[in-house]
Amino acid sequence: MVCGIDELFSFCGVQFAVVRVSDAEADDILRDGLFEVVRDEVRLVSPVQRWLLLDRVEQVPLQRVHPSRRTAASRKLRTDVYLVPLSEAPGHTAPDLRGSWQASVSRGDQNLARTTLSFTAFNAERLATTPIGKLMAGVFQNAERPDIAMVLKATTRIEHAEGLGPSHVDRVIAGGSALLVDGWIANLPGRQMHLVTSDFGSWVPQSAWALRARQDVHDHLASIQALTTRSNEHGFVAIVPNADEAVDKSYYLVALEPDAQTAAWFGPIHATTTKDDAEAILLVRSAFGDIQSLPRHLASQIYHPLLAKPENEAIARPFRFGPSLPSGVPLVSIIVPFYGDGFFINCIHHLQRVLGEGFELVLVVDDARIFSEIYNNLNNRSTAITVPTVLLQNAENYGYGRANNLGFLAASGDVVLLMNSDIMVLDAAPLRGAAEAIRGRKAQRLPELVVGFSLLYEDNTIQHIGMEFPRSSQVGNMRLADHPMKGLPYALYSGGPVIKVRAVTAALMCLSADLYRDLGGFDSVYVRGDFEDADLCLRAEQLGADMEVHVSEGLYHLERQSIPSMGDHDLRGMVTYLNCVTFNRRWEDHLSEPAPMATGKRVHQIVSRKRA
Amino acid sequence: MRILILSHGHPELSMGGAERAAYSLFQRLKRDPGVEKAVFVARAEPQAIGHSAFFGSFRGRPDEILVSPPQVDGFTFQTLGYDVLKQLVGELISSIRPDVVHVHHFVFWGIEIFEMFKRAGVKVVFTIHEFAAICANFGQMVKVDGRLCHAASPAECGMCFPTMSAGKFFVRNTILKSLFADVDYFVSPSAFLKGRYAAWGIDDERIGVIENLLDPDVIARGRLRVSTGVIPAQSGETGGGGRVVIGYFGQINPFKGVDLLLQATAMLPESLRLRLEIRIHGENRHFKDTAFGARIDSLLADTEDVVRLMGSYRNEDVSDLMAACAFVIVPSVWWENSPVVIQEAKMAGRPLICANIGGMAEKMNAATDHLFTAKSPGALAEVLRRILERDTPVAPTTLNHLALARADVDEDYFDEHSAVYRRLLDANALSLVPAPVTAAFGQVNVDDSAPYGNSVATVTVKRKARQPRG
Incomplete structure (x- = not known):
């Protein structure tokens, strides 16, 4: 070869x-x-x-050739x-x-x-033992990670962990998708340390650690005459992102010598971890500060791993109920993720009564705590299920965006209707109307259409008639995904039956399966159900799609009531702020430009990743 | 006509007014020559059935069927075993072949029974007995802190039940209203109850007001007593020592106002208490070991000179026991619907003392009965004082006439029920069919396959005069 x-x-x-x-x-x-x-x-x-x-x-x-016939080149x-x-x-x-x-x-x-x-x-x-590190150093230098490049350029020396000198790891906490290493290293402020996981998935330089005063350590080092720095900040907390639970949690502590000629890799050190999301958040808040107090890039860097779910492979087990899928008939696939409260399966029971033909239901249970409740509820009323229904039992809690994406993989329709579990549909006509509008656009090769709906609270006030993105002092003057007229009586709405908008809520959102696929679904960079829909719409806009709100009565959103068990108010606030930071980093400049006019061009395909 | 009366309990197994009303109607239907078949179907605990089948018969009677349906969700009243329930209803329909099902309660059955009968082509009549669909607090329309509730809304209901959001109450309402669309006609024993359901979202033209029937034995005993003038030996219009006897009949629970009665009694001066005897006919089965039970015990200790605990009673004796009292009191602290005990007191020819609200006030006869401000022990004490000091007893002949009138009007109530059934069965062309349920939130769309269409006819049940005769 x-x-x-x-x-x-x-x-x-x-x-x-x-x-x-x-x-x-x-x-x-x-x-x-x-x-x-x-x-x-x-x-x-x-x-x-x-x-x-x-x-x-x-x-x-090795050739059997007479020596007289050999040439110098062929040797x-x-x-x-x-x-x-x-x-x-x-x-x-x-x-x-x-x-x-x-x-x-x-x-x-x-x-x-x-x-x-x-x-x-x-x-x-x-x-x-090989020059590979030095070659990789160039790659990381170009990739604007000079900290990694600097270590790779140095001569590598692998040492036992004890060679690091006086140090101790007090605890390693797994929280969200992160691993927090809490400990101390003698004379840390005078050193150039890095924490590198032994699978080389994460590299956390000392500059990203929170250094903490450890007077007890300082006194101890003084007593053994091991102090080389006047600072008592020997303590540290390092956040290791993407700490996949399946991966062996061991790491190296890397010390770059002051002359940068040699890098000593101490380890691998095996971490005994404790899974505790709440404790992890407490530790990060005390070591790094509240999320709102941090510069935006740090807010995201520090808190995202903590609040995000580990990005493991998404797996779900399907169960089918009701009639089988009709063949040769265009279908609207309604994808409903469930989390936190199984009560809203009642809305699905009601949906079964009002939908009629042309729909399928894809129920994605993203919460092991409520699966049996929902499964039994469906199983015990199998004869009342008139709409082809797929129930997905997620192997883990993947979060809102990925649960929808997983549901999409199980959906068969040419049109997708994303629906929160706490949507109550009294009248299915607007859903049919949206699907027909979307199909009509495709038939005429017009730009794709994303349809949102007027949604009401239970007291007939407006929950949603489109999204806007005003700046808000509540989030450091960043742009929020705001619902205009929220909470005002629907009777006060005086506009027409269709509103052109830039974004609509995914609490109830209709779009073609092609567009959803082209977009790669929701971006799971957003944590636990916030801003994904605004992001999806703005990405769809970039593909040339139009966004509309179809206004009609009979669609209710019992907002936020389906996730009471997500956590305390503080956590909700952190999640919203983090997603807001992520959203603004991506879209703030774009939203400051005038809204694009509808192009009238066919949406072009992009290379997408099929992922849940 | 073949008719199935469906109740949430058999009155011999669970003594409640709704069960008794359902059973009285069943007994009367059996005597009607126009009724080919009448069957009473009651929900019962499996132990009451006595074997492992879902069905059984009460005391071996072939037309009194006990059923143990799957459990029901306590909040939305949906069955937790739809498939099993559907099978049970299917078996009832195929074996009884009813033209009409008259449901006297959906609790313990599941709100889906309406659609199950409706889809099988059976006409559905539903008698509402309280506010169960409107109010999650035992269907009482009383707030959890005891205040009377005048109207339900998801947000306000959520305030009574902090763990249930307004949204969940909206879901509850929507489900119940949409399944009520399968009811062909509602019967309300009181205009007050009808008004509350109409305000909640049921088209008031779909609701007729027809009083509950009374137990034929109660009527027969009443007639006998009036005709012979003999009051049973254990009774007496006055208690020992010339005391005025006021009888309470019913369960001792937090909604019936027994505690209020005892409070009012305790307020009376001793001079009046010497002239009063309160007889409590009923048991405190379910609230013995609760704070309410302790409160009752404490109040009983304060009023032991006046109050006699008479224990439970058999329904067939109620008329005689009432006749032994000078007054029958209904001090309920909720609205009530049309308490059977009021009808029984009328049959016994006894004047009433009642709270001045809801379905109680509506049934009062101004010439004979006394009203007091609901939930006010002081107001009740004042009524008692007035009765003891000044009241001139109503002439026995007047009360006898009223009793006979109540006996006679029972036939009218039955005729009105029959008229509803007949109209429904004759309504293939001319429909006495409900309009889609109109709720505060607008129109509920019902299943397209529902066997009724858009045509809406309004039918008003002609009421016969209810004035006492004689």
């Missing part, structure tokens, strides 16, 4: 491959070769110009080993790397190598 793919691995958010190329082909490949790794709709590519020469091996080929065969960086920068939404990938090297239409590989763990020893 003249070209081979040896390895795929991920290092601190950047994916790499190791490729071997024999010298006979090297020139051609180096001219216009392309490395590619693909799974489903995720494709990572690297043109040869980005490849980094890792090693060059020369060897004499040695050169093999170049390249490190192939596969992503632009760490921190971009990382694909789920688990499972097998198709890796290939090609040149134009010609395939030079093709194989199936999995991403394997990177071993820290390679940093000490």
